[in-house]
Amino acid sequence: MKWRVIMFEHHDAFTNMALDEACSEAVADGKVPPTIRFYGWQPSAVSIGYHQSITDEVDLEECRKSEIDVVRRRTGGGAVYHDYNGEITYSVIAPEIYFTKDIIASYKIICGWIVNGLKTLNLEAEFKPINDIIVGGKKVSGNAQTRRHGVLLQHGTLLFDLDVRKMFSVLKVSKEKISDKMIASVEERVTSLKRLGIADKNEAYKALVEAFTQGKEFEFGSWSENELLRAKELATTKYRTTEWNFQR
């Protein structure tokens, strides 16, 4: 089946997660084709993994002061600070049967698309199980997957720019630990496209679109009316709620 590709768009955190779920439902019902979407976060946001405790992981007061949204994902994994300008996020939403049953192997396939995109930017990247992509031994992309109702959803981020100080101010690391030493240690483990010499975010985005669609029949498309309506509903009744975000 032909894939639908939804070009980069910014949304708030709740709408981003709601769109992923609304699209997953529509794919499960056969109402829309398998979908690849690219997006950003406006305002900047923190997303936490499905199994994480929001109060353990996020400095909610700092987020409130900085007007940073906080949302729980449907996928496992860790807390991520999504800077408005700092990353390109993607989601792949397709029937599970499009991929192998082996979850790590399917991470490798989709992460392989990112690795290929980075290759066209002359960056030697590699997939590092479980869910990371590294360049020169440093993490540049984190990814997370869920499979529900026969649909695979994998979303992930490609770091374009990294503000470690900001990241530490919203993620709960004890204030004492936000020392220069700790920041240096994170910078030894994490990198960004900018640090790797890719100054043009659009160039990186184009490389990703090219790599994600390579060998696939696809067309650029938009959300259906039903997906938009459902996403609006889910954003309000689920992703913005205390019940969802504070469930653990």
Next chain:
Amino acid sequence: MKSKITAKVEGGKMLRMELELSESQDKAKYVKITGDFFIHPEDSLVVIEKTLVMSNASEGMDVIAVKIDEICKSQGIQLIGITPQAIASAFSEAIKQAKENKTGALE
């Protein structure tokens, strides 16, 4: 008699466990597991928590690990970045610390 422990699982994922012991201290009456690991299907984490709540506090780590492994196999639960042994180890430590009535970290 509560405890909250943090353990780093081999491979780098974090596992936190909050536990409350029963009055008689022979069982946990409440267990909550959180962390940055993956479980498929996601909602089966509660099945593992229930398994722990139904276990005796005196049971050894290996016994608990086998129980978790069996429940995962029988219900098609996949643990990624976390293992039955890691959960069992955290449970034992959380029991121990609850009895001592303190919180702490497992490295």
